[in-house]
Amino acid sequence: xxxxxxxxxxxxxxxxxxxxxxxxxxxxxxxxxxxxxxxxxxxxxxxxxxxxxxxxxxxxxxxxxxxxxxxxxxxxxxxxxxxxxxxxxxxxxxxxxxxxxxxxxxxxxxxxxxxxxxxxxxxxxxxxxxxxxxxxxxxxxxxxxxxxxxxxxxxxxxxxxxxxxxxxxxxxxxxxxxxxxxxxxxxxxxxxxxxxxxxxxxxxxxxxxxxxxxxxxxxxxxxxxxxxxxxxxxxxxxxxxxxxxxxxxxxxxxxxxxxxxxxxxxxxxxxxxxxxxxxxxxxxxxxxxxxxxxxxxxxxxxxxxxxxxxxxxxxxxxxxxxxxxxxxxxxxxxxxxxxxxxxxxxxxxxxxxxxxxxxxxxxxxxxxxxxxxxxxxxxxxxxxxxxxxxxxxxxxxxxxxxxxxxxxxxxxxxxx
Amino acid sequence: xxxxxxxxxxxxxxxxxxxxxxxxxxxxxxxxxxxxxxxxxxxxxxxxxxxxxxxxxxxxxxxxxxxxxxxxxxxxxxxxxxxxxxxxxxxxxxxxxxxxxxxxxxxxxxxxxxxxxxxxxxxxxxxxxxxxxxxxxxxxxxxxxxxxxxxxxxxxxxxxxxxxxxxxxxxxxxxxxxxxxxxxxxxxxxxxxxxxxxxxxxxxxxxxxxxxxxxxxxxxxxxxxxxxxxxxxxxxxxxxxxxxxxxxxxxxxxxx
Numbered sequence: 230x231x232x233x234x235x236x237x238x239x240x241x242x243x244x245x246x247x248x249x250x251x252x253x254x255x256x257x258x259x260x261x262x263x264x265x266x267x268x269x270x271x272x273x274x275x276x277x278x279x280x281x282x283x284x285x286x287x288x289x290x291x292x293x294x295x296x297x298x299x300x301x302x303x304x305x306x307x308x309x310x311x312x313x314x315x316x317x318x319x320x321x322x323x324x325x326x327x328x329x330x331x332x333x334x335x336x337x338x339x340x341x342x343x344x345x346x347x348x349x350x351x352x353x354x355x356x357x358x359x360x361x362x363x364x365x366x367x368x369x370x371x372x373x374x375x376x377x378x379x380x381x382x383x384x385x386x387x388x389x390x391x392x393x394x395x396x397x398x399x400x401x402x403x404x405x406x407x408x409x410x411x412x413x414x415x416x417x418x419x420x421x422x423x424x425x426x427x428x429x430x431x432x433x434x435x436x437x438x439x440x441x442x443x444x445x446x447x448x449x450x451x452x453x454x455x456x457x458x459x460x461x462x463x464x465x466x467x468x469x470x471x472x473x474x475x476x477x478x479x480x481x482x483x484x485x486x487x488x489x490x491x492x493x494x495x496x497x498x499x500x501x502x503x504x505x506x507x508x509x510x511x512x513x514x515x516x517x518x519x520x521x522x523x524x525x526x527x528x529x530x531x532x533x534x535x536x537x538x539x540x541x542x543x544x545x546x547x548x549x550x551x552x553x554x555x556x557x558x559x560x561x562x563x564x565x566x567x568x569x570x571x572x573x574x575x576x577x578x579x580x581x582x583x584x585x586x587x588x589x590x591x592x593x594x595x596x597x598x599x600x601x602x603x604x605x606x607x608x609x610x611x612x613x614x615x616x617x618x619x620x621x622x623x624x625x626x627x628x629x630x631x632x633x634x635x636x637x638x639x640x641x642x643x644x645x
Numbered sequence: 646x647x648x649x650x651x652x653x654x655x656x657x658x659x660x661x662x663x664x665x666x667x668x669x670x671x672x673x674x675x676x677x678x679x680x681x682x683x684x685x686x687x688x689x690x691x692x693x694x695x696x697x698x699x700x701x702x703x704x705x706x707x708x709x710x711x712x713x714x715x716x717x718x719x720x721x722x723x724x725x726x727x728x729x730x731x732x733x734x735x736x737x738x739x740x741x742x743x744x745x746x747x748x749x750x751x752x753x754x755x756x757x758x759x760x761x762x763x764x765x766x767x768x769x770x771x772x773x774x775x776x777x778x779x780x781x782x783x784x785x786x787x788x789x790x791x792x793x794x795x796x797x798x799x800x801x802x803x804x805x806x807x808x809x810x811x812x813x814x815x816x817x818x819x820x821x822x823x824x825x826x827x828x829x830x831x832x833x834x835x836x837x838x839x840x841x842x843x844x845x846x847x848x849x850x851x852x853x854x855x856x857x858x859x860x861x862x863x864x865x866x867x868x869x870x871x872x873x874x875x876x877x878x879x880x881x882x883x884x885x886x887x888x889x890x891x892x893x894x895x896x897x898x899x900x901x
Contacts, residue, residue: 542711543748543807547762547814548738557761562752640752 295610296617297365299600301374303621306436306591308418313434317426323439324377326414327357328384333410335388336403345635349628350385357381411446418443432510436591438621443510444582448517449575455518456525461555463530474526481523489516490587513585521578528570532563565640572633576626594618653718654725660687662722662818662849663708669716670703670873677703678714679873687817690850692860692881695870696896701853704870705820708851709740722817738766741811745823747803749795749810755782756791759810767814774813781809785839801832805839812843819843821852855900861885869893 259269301309301320309319334350341347361378363370392398397406418439420429435443462474481489493512501507536559544554564571586595597618601611657664663685670678677700685691693701706712707719710726710733719726721736750758759778763769769777782788785805787798795803804824811819821840825833837859844850844863854860860867861881868878869890877890888894 537746537748539744539746539748540750543742543744543750544762546709546711546737546740546742547810548734548766549762550734550766553765557765558750562750565752 291613292610293613293617295607295614297363298607299597299614300365301370302437302596302600303593303618304437305439306593306596307434308430308436308439310434313430314428317428318371318373319428319430320371320374321377322417322420322427322430324374326417328377328380329410329414331357331381331384332388332391333403333407335385335390336392336398336406338385339389339392340398340400340403345632349632350389354381354385411450414443432508433589435510436593436596438593440510440585440590440592441579441582442625444514444517444585445575445579447514448521448578448582451514451518452521452525452578453571455522457529457560459522459526460529460533463526464533478523478526481520482527486517486520486581487584487587489520490584492516494588509585509588509590513588513590517578517582520581521574524574525571528567528574529560529563531570532565532567533559535566536562568633568637568640572629576629579626579629580622593621653720654723657720657723661685661720662687662689663851664720665717666719667717668704668707668714668719670700670707670712670714677873678707680717681873681875682717683868683875683878685849685851687849688847689865690844690848690852690863691866691868692864693851693853693868693870694855694857694860694896695868695876699870700873701868701870702822705822705851705853708818708820709737709742711742738814739816740818740820741814741816742820743804743807743811743822743824745827747795747800747807747827749803749807751795753794754791755793755795755798755806758795758806759813762810763813778809778813781812782806784812784842785809786835799832800828801835804828804832804836808836808839808843818849818851821850821854823853823855825854825856857885857897857901869896871896 260266296303305320305323307313308323313319331350331354334346334353338347338350358379358381361375392403396402417427418430418435419432420427422429459474459478462470463478465471465474490513493516494509497512497515498507540558540562541554544558545551549557583592583594585592586598591599597614601607601614607614653664653666661684663683665681665683668678668681669676679700681700681704693705695701703712707714707726708721714726722739724732724736726732726736749755750761753761756775756778759781760769760771760774763774763777764771779788779791782791785808787802787805790798790802790806795806798806808819808824824840825836828836833856837856840850840852841859841863852859852864864881866878867881867884869876869884869888869892871892877884877888877893879889884893885897888897
């Protein structure tokens with residue numbers, strides 16, 4: 230090869246072998262310097278020890294029987310005890326509500342056409358159906374309960390087909406149907422006086438994970454729009470509106486949620502007429518919503534402030550009126566910028582629903598605690614029960630975090 | 646005062662599209678515009694230049710009320726710019742603006758960037774809005790970029806989308822606020838070409854720019870701003886060949 234051709238065409242060489250592959254990666258990321266190497270070694274030893282003893286305990290020593298003993302209580306609390314639901318088993322009602330949810334997930338899967346929605350739908354539907362095969366006796370979990378759990382798979386398929394082959398297959402229809410499904414769920418759980426199968430169940434008997442999820446869904450669905458309104462209000466040029474929003478946000482952010490829940494028992498009844506039908510569940514939902522929306526407002530305000538002023542100028546220069554500029558230009562960008570803190574807020578809201586024990590509601594944590602207290606023979610197994618609860622909370626919060634990451638990636642298209 | 650002295654409205658001739666009388670503007674204590682009086686005719690291309698901080702950008706931003714003037718009168722297409730929001734919205738529909746930093750909406754595709762305002766403000770049906778947007782993208786030379794997001798485009802392409810977006814509202818006047826100062830040299834030409842084409846089509850344009858080649862070739866009139874006043878205005882030949890003001894001479898000698 231002549232010197233000339235070397236000059237005219239610089240060689241494109243493969244990178245040195247040590248830079249690629251497993252060895253290269255380890256060298257760059259685990260053993261790049263003496264302190265990095267030391268960290269790697271210490272972390273590996275800790276991990277091995279933790280796994281050795283942790284797995285040993287989990288598989289050999291721990292007695293997990295406490296979890297199935299509590300069984301359905303973990304899911305629905307005292308909802309189907311004799312006092313709540315005399316003469317019948319009301320377990321089918323929350324289960325029917327679950328069927329509505331899986332059907333909606335099926336619809337969402339058909340509309341989204343796969344991806345994260347498909348995965349969520351399959352995991353929820355599949356897990357619900359899998360519960361039907363838990364090896365606990367039919368006395369604990371009757372055949373009807375098992376069949377209703379299995380029905381989640383047909384429900385998923387029915388939802389999918391409904392969205393695929395009818396005109397209901399659009400995001401806006403799913404949003405409308407979700408609201409209807411939520412109201413239907415509440416009616417189903419609450420019951421209707423005089424209807425034989427829908428014997429009214431007082432909300433003090435609603436409990437378990439069902440209670441946490443109901444409060445979380447209501448809190449998330451309501452605090453998001455309320456938070457947007459508060460954030461816009463706090464940036465309003467109308468000084469009175471601005472002041473009211475600031476007072477609201479700073480008040481609800483400045484008081485611990487547990488205090489607000491306490492106060493709600495005393496204060497919320499004052500805000501309604503004497504005979505107005507209200508109960509501790511509604512009061513808790515209101516307080517959680519107000520508390521969360523104060524934080525939500527500040528998150529969204531942060532997003533609005535991160536926008537370049539040129540965005541609003543460009544929209545106004547095109548003749549878009551102020552409200553359309555907010556709706557189409559500012560808010561979509563602002564919310565996209567603050568998805569991580571918003572989802573953080575949702576996760577924190579979900580975990581905070583446990584605090585309703587303070588007003589006498591038996592959420593999933595409180596019912597477990599009460600069970601251990603009432604059955605001292607299980608005192609030694611309290612740790613198994615609470616480790617299980619921690620896992621349950623983790624599964625839901627990790628699910629939220631996973632969805633948020635996927636949504637971020639999806640919206641990140643065209644990010645500057 | 647003479648009893649029969651005509652009002653400003655009466656002095657406006659039919660082909661006067663922008664009329665400014667003694668326009669003043671303050672930012673806090675800073676007196677940015679210190680009495681701007683000028684009239685721009687339909688179809689005229691006016692290049693505004695001058696040192697930074699001289700008020701030239703602020704001046705064109707008062708014409709569509711992105712900045713509020715505090716004294717004097719501005720009439721755009723016969724409508725007085727007052728605090729009446731209906732007047733402001735009416736004027737903004739008729740005045741397109743192109744910004745130095747493009748200000749495209751990054752969360753919307755190029756097509757939606759262009760169709761949004763016509764559909765929401767002019768109530769144009771979606772089909773027509775899309776057809777019009779495609780026409781405009783062809784006019785600025787980038788029809789193939791319609792389905793991309795702004796961030797996927799080069800600076801010059803983004804600025805041409807911004808021009809198309811402004812034109813989609815079918816404005817009578819186009820304002821350009823230093824449209825090429827954020828661009829790499831090789832992209833300036835493609836934007837200037839689009840503007841040149843627009844000027845020959847008879848659009849009324851006010852362009853804040855230091856592209857003197859463009860001014861010489863396209864402008865009907867040039868305005869030199871300094872310290873919030875128009876120190877000199879005239880045809881490009883006069884400004885370049887025989888500037889009357891020393892300030893203009895000095896400024897031109899520094900940038901040419």
